[in-house]
Amino acid sequence: MTVPNIIEINGVSRHFGPVRALDGVDMQIREGEFFSLLGPSGCGKTTLLRLIAGFDDPTAGEVLIAGEAMTGVPANLRPTNMVFQNYAIFPHLNVGRNVAYGLRKLRLAPDELKSRVSSALEMVDLTGLEDRGAEELSGGQRQRVALARALIMRPKVLLLDEPLSALDKKLREQMQIELRRLQRSVGITFILVTHDQHEALTMSDRIAVMFEGKVDQIASPNELYERPASRAVAGFIGGMNFIDAAVKKKTANQITAEAAGLGTVVVASEDNVSDDASEIVLGIRPERLSISTGKKAGKNRVVGTISDAAFFGEVTHYYVDLPGRQEPLAVSVSNSAEHETLPAGAKVTIGFDPKSLVPLD
Amino acid sequence: MTSIPAEKVATDPSPARPRTAWRSSDAAKGLTLISPPVLFAIALLAIPIISTFTYSFWTQDYLVVDTTITFANYYQAWTEPIYRLLMTRSVVVSALVTVITVLLAYPMAYFVAFHVRERQALWLFLITIPFWTSYLLRVFTWKVILGFNGVLNSGLIWLGLIEEPLDFLLYNASAVIITLAHAWAAFAILPIYVSLRKIDRSLLEAATDLGDGPIRRFWRITLPLSMPGIIGAALIIFIPTVSDYVTPALVGGPDGLMIANMIQVQFGKANNWPLGSALAVSAMLIVTILSLTFVIGARRFARSAR
Amino acid sequence: MISSRNYGITAFAFIYLGFLYLPILFLPLFSFNDGVIVAFPIKGFSTRWYSTLMSIEALHDALWNSLRVAVSTSILATILGVFGARAFTRYRFPGRTALTSFVMVPLVLPEIIVAISLLIVLIKSGVGLSLVSVTLGHVLLCMPFAMAVLISSFEGLDQSLEEASFDLGESAAWTFWRVILPIVAPGIIASLLITFTISLDEFIVAFFLAGTDPTLPVYIWSQLRFAARLPSVLALGSIMLFASFILLWLAEMLRRKSQARSGRSGGII
Numbered sequence: 016m017t018v019p020n021i022i023e024i025n026g027v028s029r030h031f032g033p034v035r036a037l038d039g040v041d042m043q044i045r046e047g048e049f050f051s052l053l054g055p056s057g058c059g060k061t062t063l064l065r066l067i068a069g070f071d072d073p074t075a076g077e078v079l080i081a082g083e084a085m086t087g088v089p090a091n092l093r094p095t096n097m098v099f100q101n102y103a104i105f106p107h108l109n110v111g112r113n114v115a116y117g118l119r120k121l122r123l124a125p126d127e128l129k130s131r132v133s134s135a136l137e138m139v140d141l142t143g144l145e146d147r148g149a150e151e152l153s154g155g156q157r158q159r160v161a162l163a164r165a166l167i168m169r170p171k172v173l174l175l176d177e178p179l180s181a182l183d184k185k186l187r188e189q190m191q192i193e194l195r196r197l198q199r200s201v202g203i204t205f206i207l208v209t210h211d212q213h214e215a216l217t218m219s220d221r222i223a224v225m226f227e228g229k230v231d232q233i234a235s236p237n238e239l240y241e242r243p244a245s246r247a248v249a250g251f252i253g254g255m256n257f258i259d260a261a262v263k264k265k266t267a268n269q270i271t272a273e274a275a276g277l278g279t280v281v282v283a284s285e286d287n288v289s290d291d292a293s294e295i296v297l298g299i300r301p302e303r304l305s306i307s308t309g310k311k312a313g314k315n316r317v318v319g320t321i322s323d324a325a326f327f328g329e330v331t332h333y334y335v336d337l338p339g340r341q342e343p344l345a346v347s348v349s350n351s352a353e354h355e356t357l358p359a360g361a362k363v364t365i366g367f368d369p370k371s372l373v374p375l376d
Numbered sequence: 377m378t379s380i381p382a383e384k385v386a387t388d389p390s391p392a393r394p395r396t397a398w399r400s401s402d403a404a405k406g407l408t409l410i411s412p413p414v415l416f417a418i419a420l421l422a423i424p425i426i427s428t429f430t431y432s433f434w435t436q437d438y439l440v441v442d443t444t445i446t447f448a449n450y451y452q453a454w455t456e457p458i459y460r461l462l463m464t465r466s467v468v469v470s471a472l473v474t475v476i477t478v479l480l481a482y483p484m485a486y487f488v489a490f491h492v493r494e495r496q497a498l499w500l501f502l503i504t505i506p507f508w509t510s511y512l513l514r515v516f517t518w519k520v521i522l523g524f525n526g527v528l529n530s531g532l533i534w535l536g537l538i539e540e541p542l543d544f545l546l547y548n549a550s551a552v553i554i555t556l557a558h559a560w561a562a563f564a565i566l567p568i569y570v571s572l573r574k575i576d577r578s579l580l581e582a583a584t585d586l587g588d589g590p591i592r593r594f595w596r597i598t599l600p601l602s603m604p605g606i607i608g609a610a611l612i613i614f615i616p617t618v619s620d621y622v623t624p625a626l627v628g629g630p631d632g633l634m635i636a637n638m639i640q641v642q643f644g645k646a647n648n649w650p651l652g653s654a655l656a657v658s659a660m661l662i663v664t665i666l667s668l669t670f671v672i673g674a675r676r677f678a679r680s681a682r
Numbered sequence: 683m684i685s686s687r688n689y690g691i692t693a694f695a696f697i698y699l700g701f702l703y704l705p706i707l708f709l710p711l712f713s714f715n716d717g718v719i720v721a722f723p724i725k726g727f728s729t730r731w732y733s734t735l736m737s738i739e740a741l742h743d744a745l746w747n748s749l750r751v752a753v754s755t756s757i758l759a760t761i762l763g764v765f766g767a768r769a770f771t772r773y774r775f776p777g778r779t780a781l782t783s784f785v786m787v788p789l790v791l792p793e794i795i796v797a798i799s800l801l802i803v804l805i806k807s808g809v810g811l812s813l814v815s816v817t818l819g820h821v822l823l824c825m826p827f828a829m830a831v832l833i834s835s836f837e838g839l840d841q842s843l844e845e846a847s848f849d850l851g852e853s854a855a856w857t858f859w860r861v862i863l864p865i866v867a868p869g870i871i872a873s874l875l876i877t878f879t880i881s882l883d884e885f886i887v888a889f890f891l892a893g894t895d896p897t898l899p900v901y902i903w904s905q906l907r908f909a910a911r912l913p914s915v916l917a918l919g920s921i922m923l924f925a926s927f928i929l930l931w932l933a934e935m936l937r938r939k940s941q942a943r944s945g946r947s948g949g950i951i
Contacts, residue, residue: 402773503702516919
C-alpha cells in the first residue's frame with residue numbers, strides 16, 4: 016500500500032546573498048508520518064521548515080502541500096501550523112484565548128468555541144487551564160499551549176521548530192514520548208526540526224539528515240543508523256570509526272579491501288562506492304566491535320593496545336591503538352557483571368563482524 | 377551505545393533566520409513605513425535649515441531682502457566685537473557648564489550604579505522628576521533665589537549672616553553657569569549611569585585580582601569604560617546650552633547675554649534676518665566642530681588608558 | 683540599600699539631590715506665602731495667589747492654547763513615531779540607520795536654530811504664524827522622543843509572535859490589531875504622555891512661532907517682567923509641577939508594565 020505524499024519539495028534552493036542556506040533540496044513527506052529534519056545548526060533545516068510554513072519564499076524550486084503548489088500562497092492561507100521554538104505564546108492573552116486565536120474567522124458560537132478549546136487543552140493534558148495567564152506558565156505548559164493552539168486549527172501538517180530545545184533533559188525525554196503518542200492519535204503529519212539525533216531517532220518514522228543546505232540521506236532511524244549514506248551522516252548519528260581502505264577486488268555486492276589496522280576484509284556491500292574507486296572509507300560502530308584480553312589475531316581479529324578508557328555507566332568506551340592506524344579505534348562495551356574494566360596499556364584482541372562494516376564515500 | 381562525537385554537537389538552536397518579509401521585500405516595507413516621519417522631517421527640518429543657510433548669504437535693508445549672494449553677514453558676525461564677544465562667552469559659559477555638570481554628575485551616577493543596591497529605579501526617578509518640570513520655571517526660580525531681594529539674600533539677612541544683600545549673585549555669567557548646571561544635571565547623570573551599569577562587574581574583580589587598588593582600578597577600568605556616557609552627557613549639555621536663550625535672558629543681565637539672545641534680537645527688534653541666520657549658522661558650525669573635536673579627543677583618551 | 687563604608691559619596695549624593703530639588707521646592711513654598719515679595723521671612727499661609735489665577739482670562743486662553751497644541755502634538759508625534767519605530771525594529775532596508783538618525787536630529791539641534799528656521803519658512807511661504815505652526819514645530823521636536831520610547835517598546839516584540847499570528851491564519855492588518863498593538867500599547871501611552879509633557883513645557887519654538895496666540899509658557903514669560911505677578915506665576919508653576927509629576931509617574935508605571943510584558947526588566951526613563 017502506498018501512502019500519498021502530503022508534501023513535495025522539488026529542487027528548492029534558498030540563497031541569502033552569497034550564502035546558500037538551501038541548495039537544490041528534493042524531498043517527499045508522506046501523509047500521517049512523523050518526519051524529522053535533522054542536522055547541525057546552520058544546515059538549512061529551519062529555513063526549509065519556514066519555506067513550508069510560508070514565512071519565506073524559495074529562490075528556486077517549489078513546495079507542494081497536498082498536491083497544490085504553494086508558490087505565492089502566504090503563511091496565513093496554508094494548511095500548515097507551527098509550534099515555534101520559543102512557543103510564541105501571546106503574552107497579553109490567557110491560555111484559552113491563545114488557543115482560540117486562530118478560530119476567529121470561523122465565527123463560532125461561544126459554546127462551540129469553548130468546547131473546542133477545552134478539548135484541545137484536554138488533548139495536551141492542560142484541562143481546565145483556560146483562564147491561566149500566559150506569564151504564569153512553566154516551560155512545559157507553554158509548549159503544550161503552543162501545541163493545542165496549532166492542533167485546534169486541524170492542519171494538514173504540523174511543523175515543529177526545535178520544540179524541545181528549551182526544556183530541561185527530563186522533561187524533554189517525557190515530551191518526546193508524549194509528542195509521538197499525540198502524533199499517532201491525531202494522525203496529522205508532523206515535521207520536526209531538531210539538531211538532536213536522539214530526539215529524531217526516538218520519535219520519527221523517517222528522518223532527513225541535512226548538511227550545508229543539502230539533504231544527505233532520507234531514511235528510517237534504523238536504516239540511517241545501520242546504512243548511513245555518507246561519512247557526515249555516519250558521524251552525526253551515533254559514533255562511528257572511520258577506517259581508510261584500499262580496494263583490492265570488487266565484484267557484484269562484494270568488496271575485498273585492505274583496511275588500515277584491520278587487515279584484509281571482505282565487505283558484503285557496495286553502497287556509496289563508485290565503480291572505479293580504489294581508496295574507500297569503511298565505517299564500523301564502536302559497539303559492533305568486541306574486545307577480549309590476550310593476543311589472538313586471526314581472521315576478523317586484530318591485536319591492539321588500550322590507550323584510554325572512559326566509563327559511562329551502562330557502557331565503557333575503550334580507545335585502542337592498532338598498528339598501521341593513526342587514530343585509536345573506539346570500542347564500546349556494555350557493562351555487565353562479568354565485564355571488568357580493562358586498564359590502559361593492556362594488550363587486547365579486537366574482533367569484528369565484516370557485515371558491520373559500512374562502505375562510505 | 378552511542379559515542380563521543382555525537383554528544384559534542386552543540387546546542388545552538390539559531391540557524392540563519394531569514395528576515396525576508398512574507399510577501400514583498402523588506403526594503404520596500406521598511407522604506408514605506410519610515411517615510412512619514414522622514415518626509416515630515418524633510419519638510420520641517422531639512423528645508424527650513426537649508427532656507428536659513430540660504431538666508432545667511434542674503435542681505436536685508438529694513439524690509440527689502442536683497443538675494444545677491446554675499447559673505448557680508450559672516451564677515452560682520454565674525455569680526456564685529458559684540459558678536460565675537462557673545463560667541464566666545466557662549467562657548468566658554470557652555471563649556472564651563474558642561475565640565476562642572478559632568479564633574480558633579482559623575483559621582484552621583486557612580487553612587488547610584490555601584491552603591492545603591494535595590495532602589496536604583498527609585499533614585500533615577502527622583503533624579504529625573506525636577507527635570508520634567510517647566511524649563512522656564514526652573515530657570516526662573518534661580519532668578520528668584522539669586523535676586524537682590526531674592527530668597528538667598530533675604531534668607532541670609534534674616535538669619536543674620538549678612539547685613540547688606542549681596543549684589544554679585546544675579547545678572548552675570550556665573551549666575552548663568554549655576555542655573556544651567558542645575559537645569560541640565562539629569563541629562564548628565566543618566567547617560568553616565570547607563571554606561572557605568574554596562575560595565576561588567578567581573579572586569580573590576582579581574583583588575584583587583586591582578587593587583588590594582590581601588591584608585592588605579594578606577595583610572596584604568598571604570599573611567600575608560602564609562603567614557604561613552606561622559607561623551608554623551610557632555611554633548612547633550614554642550615550643544616543646547618551654547619545657544620540657550622532663556623537662562624541668559626532671565627539671570628544673565630547685560631554681562632551674561634549669549635549668542636541666542638542676539639539671534640533673537642536680529643529676528644525681532646533689529647529685523648535683520650540674514651544676519652541672524654548667519655549668526656545661527658556660525659553657532660551651529662562652531663558647536664559641531666567643537667563637539668567633533670571633543671568626541672575624537674575623549675575617545676583617544678579612553679583608548680590610551682593604561 | 684547603601685553599602686556602609688562609603689559615607690563620602692553617599693553624603694555627596696544626598697547633598698546633590700538636595701541641590702536639584704531645593705529650587706524646585708521654592709515654587710510651592712512661596713506660592714503659599716502671604717506676601718507680594720518673594721523673600722524670606724515667610725509672611726504667612728495664603729491661597730490667594732491660587733484664587734487669583736482663576737480670574738485671569740489671558741491665562742485661561744493660554745492654557746487652552748497649550749492644551750490644544752500639546753494634545754495634537756502628542757498624537758501626531760506618536761503616530762509618526764509608531765511608523766518610524768516599527769520600520770526601524772522590524773525591517774532591514776537601505777538607509778535604515780541614516781534615515782532614523784535623520785529623524786532624531788532635532789534631539790541634538792539647538793532649539794533656537796529649529797525655531798528661527800521654521801520661522802523663516804513659515805513666514806516666507808506665506809503660511810504664517812498660529813497655533814498650527816507651533817504644533818508643527820513641537821511635533822518635530824517631540825518625534826525623536828516618541829521614536830526612542832516606541833523603539834524600546836517595539837524591540838520587546840518578539841517577531842515569532844507575529845509569525846505565530848500569521849501562521850494561525852491572520853492577515854497582517856489583523857495581526858497588528860490583535861497582537862502588536864496590545865503588546866506595545868503601554869509604550870504608545872508612555873509616548874503620548876512624554877510628548878504631551880514636552881509640548882506643554884516648550885518655550886523657544888512657541889515663543890518664535892506662536893504669533894498672536896500665546897501658549898502657557900509664552901504667557902508666563904510675558905508675566906515674568908511684572909514683579910506683582912510673581913506670586914501668581916509661582917502658584918501656576920506649582921500646579922504645573924504637580925501635573926508634570928503625575929503625568930511622568932503614570933508614564934513610568936506604564937513603561938515598566940510594558941517592559942514586564944515583553945519579558946524584559948531594568949531600564950530607565
